[in-house]
Amino acid sequence: METKSIPCLVKKITNRSEMENRRRLGVQLILEGHTIKQVSDMLKVSTRSVDNWISWYKNQGEAGLKALKHPGPKSKLRPEQIQEVCSWLTRDATEFGFRTHLWTSRRVVQLIKEKFDIDYNANYFCDWLRKQGFSPQMPGKKAVQRDEQKIADWPKTEWSRILKKGIASGRISYSSMKPD
Incomplete structure (x- = not known):
């Protein structure tokens, strides 16, 4: 059948x-x-x-x-705790005993656990941070030996020295050469 x-x-x-x-x-x-x-x-x-x-x-x-969007779970943090967590992020991470200045969701979750004994999953905590007005940003890489003052002074000192040396030796600039 x-x-x-x-x-x-x-x-x-x-x-x-x-x-x-x-x-x-x-x-x-x-x-x-x-x-x-x-x-x-x-x-x-x-x-x-x-x-x-x-x-x-x-x-x-x-x-x-009516069709209503589900509000999601209630926050585990009280409003005053939320303010405190946000204030941490305006300060340097090294002030809280971290090795570098960089804030990560794992570090914030770790501090919340230590201070308030509240567990969050670091993988999902980025959404919470965005709702508080913070955005993920990667720090720019900068060479340790970089000297901003020397870089700013270079056009005034070195470049003018190079130009004077070129003119004194009788070199011709490319802009004055005519095509064949």
Whole structure:
């Protein structure tokens, strides 16, 4: 005996606004006199879902059917702790016993654990830092022997010395040469 699969005419909905439209349609069908079972069969949802939609509509009206973005988990840090963590990031990391000046999410998470006994995953903590207004930045690499003052003085001293030496020896500049 061979069984044939029946194609589903209602696709799976994952978009929040489409879900909202489906909830509104479900409530409208109920208000028109359809049963919860009929509506759940038509929209390919559970009877519990339709029952929830009706409850939300009765308690909150149209607003109860709106598509809302999930707020995410509640912050583990209290507002004053958040301010303190942000103040750390305006200071040098070496002040907190780290070897270099660079702040990393691992270092911030480590300090939060030490100071407040709150665990965070360093891999996901970057999102938290972005929400606080911090952006990831790579420090520029600079040679240890680099002397900014010598670099600034070079055009005044060395370059003028090189120009004078070139003119005195009778060298011709490329700009004065004519093409063949």
